[in-house]
Amino acid sequence: MKCEDIVHAIPFYLYGEVSPATEELIEDHVTGCAACARELQVQRALHAALDVRQTSVPAGLLQECRGDMARNIAREAVAAHPGRHGAFGVMEWFRDLLHHGIPMRVPVGALAMIAIGYFGARLTGPAPFASLTANKAGVDNGLQMSVVRSIESPSTGTVRIALDDIRRREVVGSVNDEQIQRLLLSAVRDENNPGVRVESVGMLKECAQSSPVRAALLDAVRHDPNPGVRLKALEGLKAFGSDAAVRQALADVLLRDDNAGVRIEAIDVLTRQRDDAMVGILQNVFQKEDNHYVRTRVQNALQEMHATVGTF
């Protein structure tokens, strides 16, 4: 092989994409050719250097994607087969995702939208280990599910089956409906599962002009232990960046929140409008902040306000 051929083959050699015979030819050649040996060295270093660029998936993103997908497929199934559950038992899949530790559960509202179609289908299908009965009355869709807990044989030829009956009540309505809002607000405050809180906040943010809703969003942005919920609440508050209570809450978030993503979002909302009262807060943040990107954002904001980063 000529030097030109060797240089051409080196990238494939490094990727293990040449035949054993070519591999041997290259190795033989570079032992006696300084130029090609140098080229191999450079390309090997380049090969290794490119590994630096490898990016990890941010923590939590996979689970968020799985949660989003479950919802998208549920919507797809309902859209494709209104009145049926589509290709899969969507609710079962939801339940399985949750069972496997996904921090997402279908919120009351979303559940209400898809439940009737799904359960309607389940009722017509075979259910060997669970008996399902449904009561449809107006907006309420009552569902009773019986789970076999134990089977006994008290005497020959007879069976005693113990059942647990679980009753689910569903409410369907607009997110602007007072009863729905009350349920969502209650889920934001009291629900343990952060997935439900994210979903509930996501629905409530559409009606943040209502004072109780805005108060719940402010409470969530300040106190919810889950950054996903706080970020969702921040989205809902974006349109109210000029509101004094919102600005105060976001200033607190900027100084105290332990999640850089949440702090960045807070900066975005706070710096959408010029507010000289923010200068001191931003300077304070700049001194304390240890995240490089957040510091850069704060610095940019201060420069746009023609303020220095130091308090002197």
Place this chain on the structure above:
Amino acid sequence: MVLAAGVIATRMATQPDEAALIRAAQRGDAEAFETLVRAYDQSVLRIAMNLLRSPEDARDIYQEAFLRVYKNLHTFRFDCSFHTWLYRIVTNICLDHLRKRKVRREESTVVETPEGPLDRIDTFPQDGPASDPERRAWNRQLQEKIGAALEDLSPRERMVFELRHYQGLRLRNIGEMLGTSEEAAKNCLFRATQKMRSVLGEFV
């Protein structure tokens, strides 16, 4: 006499092989579909994240890809591996995103700062130890160079490079996924490495 107690489990105790899973999912078995998704979704997200370097875009690609899988699984005829079929979907979506991004340069993750260009992606964790400040600074410079070199690749070169270098796929498989020959994938990889070599050769 108690014959049975506890909730009766219907889950299968053992994992069926992939072909059985696919057939079950095609018949409408939600659990089989979920198992299939879970077998591949981490690598799909990793490719999307590495290629687009944006969690938002990676998320979009994930959703679009698996929704397409859901809608089209019934058309899968086992004439290639499920892996190849899935990656064909994923690479097509990624290529579309890369092409759009090529047009809309303002979507770059790099922002100008007083300290020089800063890649927003640097705020996300990256593999490999980099605790030494000098090493970190060197890595940052190198990443800027690599980022610029990658931006100069065509979407197709970028894709082949990603699949070969970062995902470790064979050129034969890459050709199959991209609907082209192994030779064409090889030429693409060669052009990509030459471009990288010309930009980074002096640096390494």
